[in-house]
Amino acid sequence: SAVISQKPSRDICQRGTSLTIQCQVDSQVTMMFWYRQQPGQSLTLIATANQGSEATYESGFVIDKFPISRPNLTFSTLTVSNMSPEDSSIYLCSVVSQGAGYEQYFGPGTRLTVT
Amino acid sequence: QQPVQSPQAVILREGEDAVINCSSSKALYSVHWYRQKHGEAPVFLMILLKGGEQKGHDKISASFNEKKQQSSLYLTASQLSYSGTYFCGTEADDKIIFGKGTRLHILP
Structure with missing residues (x-):
């Protein structure tokens, strides 16, 4: 198994600003994914982030809106x-x-x- | 393409059994099952690979019929701790697409 931490756990942001979310894993992993989940809804895949290559975005999600970094095998950010x-x-x-x-x-x- | 789960919600009394179904219009290589409790992250339950195998995990088991492109999750003698939302996920192109979920509520 893998232990995953995210920062921040929650935030309230103003319209028009940006937020970067960090994801740290306790072991090296090849494939990392970012999902979005509205309350009471299913999980929607935003993108797949593999180290050493550009993230692959799902339909309806674009890099300009959700830029992703994957600098190494244990860390990723979603903005x-x-x-x-x-x-x-x-x-x-x-x-x-x-x-x-x-x-x-x-x-x-x-x-x-987002307010 | 998103798999279809049924039912959308189930209410059971402790000790009763439940079946949650998952079907896809696409050929499946594998089916994944997760449980998510309110306010928590989804937790992996089991994966079923092509081959029609059945898997068990305590009193929770699942089957996978690749010809029918269906999987079913069986919860036997349900416990209060089984409450939550169950998601099936179908794997294609190295990623998992999740169904809309089945909300399970166990009454004492």
Whole structure:
């Protein structure tokens, strides 16, 4: 398994500003993912971040709005840029275990409220 | 394409059984099951790979019928700790797409 931490755990931001969310893993992992989850809703994949390559974004998400960095095998950041109230959500990073099988683990999430 | 889960919600009394279904319109390589409690991150339960295998984990088990592109999660003799939202996820192109979830509420 993997232990994942995220910072900040929550934040309240003003419209038009940007927030960078950090994700730290206790072991080296190849694949990291960023998800968004509205309260009571499913998990929506924003992008896949692999070290050494550009992040791959899902339909409806663009790099200008959600730039991602992946400087090494244990760390990634997601920035939510030029925020609007529609960006209010929980953002979770996730990694795939390097052990047997494809097991995916989630960080505790960052609860973002945009006013 | 997002898998379809049913039912959307279930209310059970402690000790009763439940089945949660997950189906996809695409051919599946694997199905993943997660449980999320309110205010917490999703927790991995199990993965089922192509081959129609059935897996068990305490009193929670699952089956995977790749021909029908379906998976079912079975909760036997449910406990209060089973309450939460259950998500199935289908894997394609090295990423998991999650269903909308099934809310399970266990009454004492």
